[in-house]
Amino acid sequence: MKIITDTILFVQQELAHAEGGHDWFHIQRVFNNAKTICASEQANTVVVELAALLHDIADSKFHQGDETIGPAKARKWLEEQSLDPMLIDHVVAIIENVSYKGGATEGTHESIELDIVQDADRLDAIGAIGIARTFNYGGFKNRVIHDPNIPPHLNMTKQEYKSSSAPTINHFYEKLLRLKDLMNTTTGKKMAQARHDYMEAFLDQFHSEWDGKR
Numbered sequence: 372m373k374i375i376t377d378t379i380l381f382v383q384q385e386l387a388h389a390e391g392g393h394d395w396f397h398i399q400r401v402f403n404n405a406k407t408i409c410a411s412e413q414a415n416t417v418v419v420e421l422a423a424l425l426h427d428i429a430d431s432k433f434h435q436g437d438e439t440i441g442p443a444k445a446r447k448w449l450e451e452q453s454l455d456p457m458l459i460d461h462v463v464a465i466i467e468n469v470s471y472k473g474g475a476t477e478g479t480h481e482s483i484e485l486d487i488v489q490d491a492d493r494l495d496a497i498g499a500i501g502i503a504r505t506f507n508y509g510g511f512k513n514r515v516i517h518d519p520n521i522p523p524h525l526n527m528t529k530q531e532y533k534s535s536s537a538p539t540i541n542h543f544y545e546k547l548l549r550l551k552d553l554m555n556t557t558t559g560k561k562m563a564q565a566r567h568d569y570m571e572a573f574l575d576q577f578h579s580e581w582d583g584k585r
Contacts, residue, residue, distance in 0.1 A: 372417070374452055375504055378424045385428055392504035392527050395429050397495060401426065404491035407473030408558045418458060418484045421449070422465040423491055431470075431533075442466045471496075471546060493550045498566025501547055502573055509539030516540060517581060543574060 386395045405423040409416055425448070429441035442463050449459045464480040469489050478485075495501065509516065515538045523544035525536065537545070553565040554560040579585040 384397045392507045400495045401491045404494045408487045412434045414483045417489050418461050422488045426469050486555035490554050490556050498555050
């Protein structure tokens with residue numbers, strides 16, 4: 372479909388110099404995850420695919436925390452393609468609601484399409500890929516890998532979550548290990564379980580090595 376092909380090219384251009392965990396390849400993986408999940412759900416595949424492709428077109432982490440830039444950029448692109456206004460509104464609503472944001476923020480939109488894209492995005496935050504992305508971003512932000520004197524903060528507000536500069540290992544406990552239980556779809560839950568188990572095994576090995584036990 373031309374709109375999907377054109378949007379892929381647009382996203383590739385926009386994210387050509389993005390941080391490695393939020394670049395085109397992240398979008399591509401989320402896009403593929405979304406298509407896998409969508410195959411088992413009754414959903415508007417065009418909405419799902421467009422939202423997956425555009426969900427991180429301007430991640431707030433790289434725009435001084437401004438959460439309006441991404442949805443606005445996505446809307447501008449979609450309107451330039453002369454798409455149905457209701458379809459555009461749906462895609463933008465998904466982009467506005469897909470992020471974790473500390474897990475404590477009430478959403479303003481509900482749909483199976485959002486559930487699918489949210490699961491697809493969360494899957495890319497866990498497992499082997501999630502581990503790689505977490506340490507890549509930690510290095511990008513020049514954070515220490517681990518500090519046993521700084522425990523994970525498990526009850527952060529949205530603002531605390533967004534402004535956190537905690538050691539990278541803390542992120543597993545503050546977010547990643549929680550995602551398995553926040554999945555929406557049956558397929559997403561099944562895929563998340565295997566990736567969750569992989570992370571737990573990694574963390575067990577990490578802490579054993581840290582303490583010189585292995």
